[in-house]
Amino acid sequence: MFVLAHLSDPHLGPLPAARLAEISGKRALGYLNWHRSRRERHRPEVLAALVQDLKGAEADHIVVTGDLVNLGLRAEFGRARQWLRDLGAPDDVTVIPGNHDAYMRDAIPHSADYWGDYMRGDGGEHFPFVRHRGPLALIGLSTAVPTGPLLATGRLGPGQLQRLGSILTRLGQQGRYRVVLIHHPPTSPRRQHFKRLTDDAALRCVLAERGAELVLHGHSHVHSLIWLEGPRGRIPVVGVPSASASPHADVDPAAYNLYRISREASGWRCEAIRRGLFAGGPGILELGREELAE
Ligand SMILES: [Fe+2]
Numbered sequence: 705m706f707v708l709a710h711l712s713d714p715h716l717g718p719l720p721a722a723r724l725a726e727i728s729g730k731r732a733l734g735y736l737n738w739h740r741s742r743r744e745r746h747r748p749e750v751l752a753a754l755v756q757d758l759k760g761a762e763a764d765h766i767v768v769t770g771d772l773v774n775l776g777l778r779a780e781f782g783r784a785r786q787w788l789r790d791l792g793a794p795d796d797v798t799v800i801p802g803n804h805d806a807y808m809r810d811a812i813p814h815s816a817d818y819w820g821d822y823m824r825g826d827g828g829e830h831f832p833f834v835r836h837r838g839p840l841a842l843i844g845l846s847t848a849v850p851t852g853p854l855l856a857t858g859r860l861g862p863g864q865l866q867r868l869g870s871i872l873t874r875l876g877q878q879g880r881y882r883v884v885l886i887h888h889p890p891t892s893p894r895r896q897h898f899k900r901l902t903d904d905a906a907l908r909c910v911l912a913e914r915g916a917e918l919v920l921h922g923h924s925h926v927h928s929l930i931w932l933e934g935p936r937g938r939i940p941v942v943g944v945p946s947a948s949a950s951p952h953a954d955v956d957p958a959a960y961n962l963y964r965i966s967r968e969a970s971g972w973r974c975e976a977i978r979r980g981l982f983a984g985g986p987g988i989l990e991l992g993r994e995e996l997a998e
C-alpha cells in the first residue's frame with residue numbers, strides 16, 4: 705500500500721511588502737485584487753490546519769500542483785520555500801508550478817531558483833520529469849507561462865507533449881502506476897476560456913494513445929473528478945480546492961486528497977479519500993471516499 709497526498713493552490717499569504725517599482729502591469733491589477741478580495745479567500749490559518757491534518761495522515765509522498773504564490777514577487781518565493789521546507793524534504797514532496805508562479809516574465813526563474821530541488825526528476829531532469837516512489841512514477845509537467853492581464857491560461861508546448869508521450873509509453877511497459885501532475889485541468893468548461901490549458905486537446909490525445917493511471921491537477925479550486933478515455937480503459941482526472949480556501953469563500957473550502965494505491969491480482973486498486981473543511985463546520989473532516997481504479 706502506497707499513500708499519496710495531493711494538495712494544491714496554497715496561494716500563500718499575506719503578500720510581502722513590495723516596492724512601488726515592483727507593482728506594475730498585470731501585477732498592479734493583481735495587487736488591487738488581492739487587497740480587495742483574495743486575501744479573505746486564502747487564509748494562512750486555514751492552510752496551517754490543513755497541513756497539520758495532512759501530517760497526521762502519514763502519507764508516503766506529497767504532491768503540490770502549483771500556485772504557491774500570488775503575484776510572482778521574489779519575496780513570495782523565499783517564503784514559499786520555507787513553507788515547503790516545513791511540509792517536507794525535497795525527496796518527499798514533489799512540486800510543479802502554476803500560472804501564479806509565472807505571473808509575469810520576471811518571475812519565471814524564481815520557482816527553479818527557490819524550489820528547484822522539489823521540481824526535478826530522479827535524474828535531475830526538468831519538465832517533464834519523472835520521480836519513482838514505491839510502485840508509482842510521478843510525472844511532473846509545467847503549464848506555467850506568463851499571460852496578459854485578466855488571463856490565467858497555461859500551455860505545455862509541443863516539446864513537452866512529445867516527451868510526455870515517450871515517457872508514458874516507457875513507464876507503461878515497465879508496469880508502473882503512472883501519476884501525471886499538471887496545474888491546469890486537461891478539460892475546461894467553455895465559460896472558463898480565459899483560464900484554460902490552450903493545448904488541452906493535444907494533451908488528451910497523448911493520454912488517449914499512451915495511457916496513465918491517474919491525473920492530478922489544481923487551478924480550478926474545486927473538487928472535481930472526470931474520466932478521460934485511455935488505451936486500456938478510462939483514466940481518472942482529479943482536481944482539489946485551494947489548500948488555503950476560506951470556508952466563507954464562494955468556491956469549495958480548503959481540502960486535500962489521499963490516494964491509497966495497491967497492486968491487486970486483477971490490476972491496480974486506488975481508493976481516494978477527501979479531507980478538508982466542511983462549509984460552516986469545525987475543523988478538518990473526512991468529506992468522502994471512493995474507488996478510482998476501473
Ligand atoms: Fe490557483
Ligand SMILES: [Fe+2]
Nearest residue numbers: 771802803923
Ligand atoms: Fe492557477
